Amino acid sequence: xxxxxxxxxxxxxGGLAYPFAKTxxxxxxxxxxxxxxxxxxxxxxxxxGDGESFSSDAFQLAIDAAESAGGGKVLVPSGTFxxxxxxxxxxxVHLQGMGPSTVLRxxxxxxxxxxxxxxxxxxxxxxxxxxxxxxxTDLAIDSPHTNGIVVTHxxxxxxxxxxxxxxxxxxxxxxxxxxxxxxxxxxxxxxxxTFQIDSLSSxxxxxxGQQAVAPLxxxxxxxxxxxxxxxxxxxxxxxxxxDQHDVSIHFHGDDTSDFVFSxxxxxxxRYGFYQDPGTRYQDMLISNVLSRNPDSAIWLGHGLTEQKxxxxxxxxxxxxxxxxxxxxxxxxxxxxxxxxQISDVQCHGIKNGVTKYGIKFQASExxxxxxxxxxxxxxxxxxxxxxxxxxxxxxCKHVNLHGCFIDGYENGITFDNRNNGSxxxxxxxxxxxxxxxxxxxxxx
Numbered sequence: 368x369x370x371x372x373x374x375x376x377x378x379x380x381g382g383l384a385y386p387f388a389k390t391x392x393x394x395x396x397x398x399x400x401x402x403x404x405x406x407x408x409x410x411x412x413x414x415x416g417d418g419e420s421f422s423s424d425a426f427q428l429a430i431d432a433a434e435s436a437g438g439g440k441v442l443v444p445s446g447t448f449x450x451x452x453x454x455x456x457x458x459x460v461h462l463q464g465m466g467p468s469t470v471l472r473x474x475x476x477x478x479x480x481x482x483x484x485x486x487x488x489x490x491x492x493x494x495x496x497x498x499x500x501x502x503x504t505d506l507a508i509d510s511p512h513t514n515g516i517v518v519t520h521x522x523x524x525x526x527x528x529x530x531x532x533x534x535x536x537x538x539x540x541x542x543x544x545x546x547x548x549x550x551x552x553x554x555x556x557x558x559x560x561t562f563q564i565d566s567l568s569s570x571x572x573x574x575x576g577q578q579a580v581a582p583l584x585x586x587x588x589x590x591x592x593x594x595x596x597x598x599x600x601x602x603x604x605x606x607x608x609x610d611q612h613d614v615s616i617h618f619h620g621d622d623t624s625d626f627v628f629s630x631x632x633x634x635x636x637r638y639g640f641y642q643d644p645g646t647r648y649q650d651m652l653i654s655n656v657l658s659r660n661p662d663s664a665i666w667l668g669h670g671l672t673e674q675k676x677x678x679x680x681x682x683x684x685x686x687x688x689x690x691x692x693x694x695x696x697x698x699x700x701x702x703x704x705x706x707x708q709i710s711d712v713q714c715h716g717i718k719n720g721v722t723k724y725g726i727k728f729q730a731s732e733x734x735x736x737x738x739x740x741x742x743x744x745x746x747x748x749x750x751x752x753x754x755x756x757x758x759x760x761x762x763c764k765h766v767n768l769h770g771c772f773i774d775g776y777e778n779g780i781t782f783d784n785r786n787n788g789s790x791x792x793x794x795x796x797x798x799x800x801x802x803x804x805x806x807x808x809x810x811x
Contacts, residue, residue, distance in 0.1 A: 405439025416446015423452035453573035464506030473513030482574035483517035490582040551597035556604035560617035588623035600634040624649040634659035650676035668702025697724035716743030727751040754784035
């Protein structure tokens with residue numbers, strides 16, 4: 368793939384040229400045409416989908432047979448298969464179920480919890496030198512004692528048609544390169560985050576039948592990931608707090624780039640997208656997202672400054688009603704971003720709750736907000752612009768708001784920065800109607 372800008376421009380135009388496997392042509396199921404005649408059924412290797420028998424060894428034998436044949440399809444028929452160890456997918460292998468009737472469930476002895484339900488070979492290969500050109504499609508994860516699909520040191524990965532019923536922490540956890548995830552239905556229960564974008568620095572363990580085994584933790588990040596056409600609305604699982612857990616999509620890596628998120632429905636967690644403090648994510652496109660997450664649809668901070676390239680378009684944040692204030696609530700928050708384009712978003716205030724802002728950003732430059740709607744019933748500020756977290760932070764400057772509709776907030780636009788509005792702000796063709804007109808001036 369070319370540069371970061373090429374990556375985003377190709378995706379934005381809808382002409383995605385995704386680099387799946389580098390050898391052979393792929394059919395509709397994602398398997399190389401030259402491999403599609405090689406089918407290995409896990410039941411032929413001893414797996415039983417009776418919901419009781421351990422089947423990990425049979426899965427691994429089928430995967431190894433496909434690998435030895437130069438790649439192929441490992442078929443998992445309908446049934447509930449218990450995986451007491453973590454099977455590892457190999458290069459060129461496509462693991463395919465029969466849809467939601469194929470259920471994978473992990474087993475952990477005693478009070479042990481966590482580690483991957485299923486992962487890939489090459490756990491101790493550096494960088495992205497683990498198994499490549501593999502896929503998992505068309506199955507359900509109902510595994511409250513384990514995590515789900517964990518991508519580790521891998522590249523050119525395809526994950527599709529996954530039905531998330533229950534998972535310990537994450538249904539999908541990635542640390543790899545060139546990953547395409549689509550048609551995910553993660554609507555059950557999960558722990559701290561439903562879909563996690565990771566780096567190899569702390570977690571990502573597999574289970575060998577007796578204990579969790581860590582991969583090579585060399586800091587390898589997830590890079591060049593696409594998540595599209597999916598519903599991610601899982602509520603709190605066994606590690607959660609009440610009905611909601613933390614995050615639908617969690618940025619948990621370190622310093623990385625090139626992400627596309629499109630055509631998503633999010634909910635069930637406090638945040639839709641959440642970026643950990645001290646991280647750097649660049650060149651990101653978020654498009655056509657409906658978020659019902661009550662705290663924020665997008666919360667990208669407090670990461671490092673000078674994170675370049677953020678496009679948000681076609682977002683609707685219509686948060687679910689809440690009873691108690693958990694955190695400062697608003698639709699979109701970002702920190703330390705340069706070259707930001709926000710267009711065609713709708714930010715609705717919290718129903719029966721306190722709304723702090725529609726969009727808030729700090730230490731960011733070259734921010735353009737176009738053709739967007741901000742509506743609140745009683746409180747908050749539509750657009751908050753601030754330099755600070757720390758005195759040394761980059762100033763906000765070069766901000767343009769064009770063609771926007773602001774209605775019902777206590778304040779329209781506020782500044783909290785050392786520029787005092789100079790060289791910062793341009794407002795064109797926007798309607799601003801606030802409840803308290805004295806405090807609702809554009810530069811209050």
